[in-house]
Amino acid sequence: MRQVSSESPAIFDFIETLVEQSNVTSAELAAFLKYSAMLLCNLGNFYGEGDQKFVPDLTAEALRKIAAISPKTKASLEKIIDRLIAVPPFSLGYPGKNTQSFYYLGDELVSQDEVNRVSEVMNKRSIGPENTRIRKVVQGRKTILQLLQASAELGPASNQSDELAEGILLVRGDHSDELAQVCSALKKAREHAGNSKQTAFLTHFIECCRTGSLQAFQESQKAWVTDISARVENIIGFIEPYRDPAGIRSEWKAMIGIADPDETSRLKHFVDSSVNGGKGPFEKSLFEAPDFTSVHALAVCGSIVFEAANLPNYEYIRETYGFKNIVLANRLSVNNNPNLPCYWVDPSELEDFKASTHVVRFITTAIHELIRHGSGKLLSEIKPGTYDFDKQNPPTNPLSGEAVTSHYLPSQTWTSVFGKLAGTVEECRAILMSEYLMDNKELLGIFGYTNTGDITANNLLYCTYMNIGVDGLQALEHYNSKDQSWGQVHHQAHFSILKHLLQDGDGVIDIAHDTTNRTLTVHVDRSKILSHGKPTLAQYLCRLHIWRCTADVSSCRKFYEPMCAVDGVWKFVQPNTVIRGDNVDVKVYEASNEEIIRSWVERDI
Incomplete structure (x- = not known):
């Protein structure tokens, strides 16, 4: 929480010290409990997905009434109340008028x-x-x-x-107090390690927490990835840099899970079917089959409960020692809740969509983590004069038809070259691959889906494209229109894919806008999925993959940033009402920055 905002830990302490008895109405108490649950679920007062700030639906007076139950809670509230209810900041980002980051x-x-x-x-x-x-x-x-x-x-x-x-x-x-407790607990855990690899992992990770050495953390990851098929699996440390506006500082994340043998067996079959001897100059010479485990999460510490992970994030460890894919089965099963609302699907298709979408999410997540995050060769100058590709006869760039002209220099990494773009481009690459392969009958058969069951392979393919539309629309909830930024890299990627299909998919996906009922509905043309949808996904995927492999950040930025821009039809401009004699007319504006400003000017506020 201390990585999110200065007030988050204090709000947590304030909530923890309250008791139920307080001189407030039932509505005020319900609003406070809703805010408290939201803060605890997100471990901070900014949403884990989207990074938008949320505040209680309560007045300062109502909060003070709640806090009046004891001198301690009253004093605690006064220290944080201004920051607790203050807006702006609206979201996390580089420190400024409308954003904040407690990394800085x-x-x-x-x-x-x-x-x-x-x-x-x-x-x-x-x-x-x-x-x-x-x-x-x-x-x-x-x-x-x-x-x-x-x-x-x-x-x-x-x-x-x-x-x-x-x-x-x-x-x-x-964070010395917390990390001292972590070290103490892990020393006790080490006494119960199941093998020498677990002992090595814990020893190096304890050193990392004690000294701050990231070299020790990398040593722990080398031991962790070799502990194959662990019955009790873990993820712990400063892992993902999603919330840092600079894209390099990572949020603390931890998970303990118990392996599901049946699901893990299916995933192992998937892994075994994926091993190959190389697929050209932009892939590794050998795909090293990773450990792929389905677990039931026992405990998760973080701003979100993630669905799956592909770790470690250090490319040299992945290439030399391997990597792990972990799916949180009980998190993914939440997608199968029939009571979850879905606002973007036509009522006539809703039953079939809900019956298939959780299967699509599981299979695409498996593809996402295994094939895409595990693939790709970064053309690099490993040390001065030594290359991991033929520098004299460089491979042909499929985007230009000419020899590649860029590569990674010594000490450069994917994240250091692509910076803030790295996270969202990599997630977009992974999402595209999972959607691209969802017509593969052999792959779907591994998970038990053919065209003879209740949920057919054709149903799953159709549902995949419906999900592209649904995920793209839902992603807009995580867009900050005030500073035109995305709060979460996965949602940014989902939106860009939908936008690309709408622009280049020749009608394979359409978004119907009912102005009377104020609804948006996703429609997919089944006849165009293979003829137009798949080639469009392939084109987008190839671009991102080659730019990543060749360190071509300028070409990537020139294409990807406009694809993520929320402009044109994506902007919502409120109309104005104008009195003309005895009539009230509605004036509608075009969806552009200028017309948004004009609409506010003409409100004459």
């Missing part, structure tokens, strides 16, 4: 230039960013940028100066 804190706002300056120093000093934050301290006319590193230990390490560069200091001990 201090006496004054941390600028993007200052973030970049610290990153340059970190690269020179070989300090990884995942478990760090930046704090800006102003001392008179002097500004100090402190790089906070998460560790149980305090003070500089014995072999390291705390001054990284002029005006930039390394400060260890961020």
Whole structure:
């Protein structure tokens, strides 16, 4: 929670100290409980998906009535009430007028230039960013940028100066109290390790939590990926950089799950069917079959309960030691809840859609994690003069028909080159692959679906394209129109895919807008799925894949950012009412930035 906002831990403590007796109405109590549950589910007062801030549907007066049950709760509320109900900030992002990020804190706002300056120093000093934050301290006319590193230990390490560069200091001990408890618990866990690989994993990870060393964390991941078919599976650490506006600092995430042997057996069959001897210059020479486990999550710590994971995120570990795919079966089963609303499907198709969509989600998730996140070769200069491809006869770029002209330089990585784009482009690449392969009868047969059962392979393919429309529309909930940014990389990717199909799919998907009933409905033309839908997905997928393999970030940005732009038909402009004599006319505006501004000007507020 401390990575989300300064007030999140204090709000949590405030909720924990309350009792049911308070002088409030039932409606006020219900609103407070709803807010409390929302904060606990998201581990902070910003949505885990979308990063939008949420506030209680209560007045400050009602909150003070609730807090009046004891001097402790009253004092706790007064410390946080202004930040608790304040809007803006509207969402997470680089610190500014409308956004905030508690990865960047201090006496004054941390600028993007200052973030970049610290990153340059970190690269020179070989300090990884995942478990760090930046704090800006102003001392008179002097500004100090402190790089906070998460560790149980305090003070500089014995072999390291705390001054990284002029005006930039390394400060260890961020989250020290919590990490000291983590170390203590993991030492007890190590006593019950099932094998030497688990012991090695725990030993290295304890060192990471104690010292802040990301080298120790990487060693723990090397041991973790070799612990195949663990009965009790875990994910723990500063893992994903989704919430950092710079795309490099990671949120703490943890999961403990118990393996499901039946589902894991199906996934193992899927893995075994995927092994191959290489598929050209933009793929690895050998697809290393990963461990693929279906677990029932016993406990999850994080801002969202994720459906699946493909880890570790270090490419060199994946290529050398392997990787793991983990599906959270009991999280995915939530999609099979018949009571979940679906606003974008025609009532005549709703029953069939709900019967198939949870199957589509499970299979596409399996494809997403195994084939796409596990695929692709990054053409690289490994060290000066040494390449992992034939530099004298470079492969042909299928997008241009000419030899590739770009590659990764020594010490460059996929994330360092693509920056903020890396997360969403990689998720888009994975989603596209899963949707592209959903007409493969052999693949669907592995999971027991043919054209003879109650849910046929053809039904699943149709439902896949319906889901493209549904997911693309739902994604708009996570778009911040004020600063024109996306709060979640998966939703950004879903929207771009829908937009691409609408533009280039020749009507395979259509969104019907009923202005009278204020509804949007997804329609899919079955006759165009294979003839138009699949080639359109293939075109998009090929572009992202080649740009990623060749470090061509400029081409990727030029194409992908407009594809994610919410403009034109995606903008909603409220009309105005105009009195003309005895009549009231409705004035409708075009969906453009200029007309949005005009509509507000003409309201004469």
